[in-house]
Amino acid sequence: MTEITETVRPFTAASYNQYLAEGKLMASRCTDCGTLHLPPRAICPKCHSENLEWTETSGVGKLAGFTVVSIAPTFMIEQGYGRGNPYVSGIVELEEGVKISARITGVDATKPQEIKVGTPLTVDFITVGEGEKAKTYLAFKAV
Ligand SMILES: [Zn+2]
Secondary structure (H helix, E strand, O other): OOOOOOOOOOOOHHHHHHHHHOOOOEEEEEOOOOOEEOOOOOOOOOOOOOOEEEEEOOOEEEEEEEEEEOOOOHHHHOOOOEOOEOEEEEEEEEOOOOEEEEEEEOOOOOOHHHOOOOOEEEEEEEEEOOHHHOEEEEEEEEO
């Protein structure tokens, strides 16, 4: 991955992913209307302003909804997930009020009836692969 060295990184998926790799869940905040965007956006969808700034989120939230995934996409099958080993994907509502989808860890994917909406969560980062091939995924862990 190319290192982005500018003082202010562009509001792109690449910048967002680089922050994830650094262990930061970053959002963009509109400096005109104050709206927080996660994942970050380069243009505010509310007031169409291009005046944005990076803001690190608290990483604290709660489970707003979830699904247990047994038919996994290829990159998850490569990590050992699938029919015999499902995982949980969820929507997390951060205490800042924004929502984002993420892997949910610290819950038993084989017992979805025991997973509760509203469960407190904290941000977690899952890095798969090494060196140039390393990729960091956003996750939230039940606390
Ligand atoms: Zn705005």
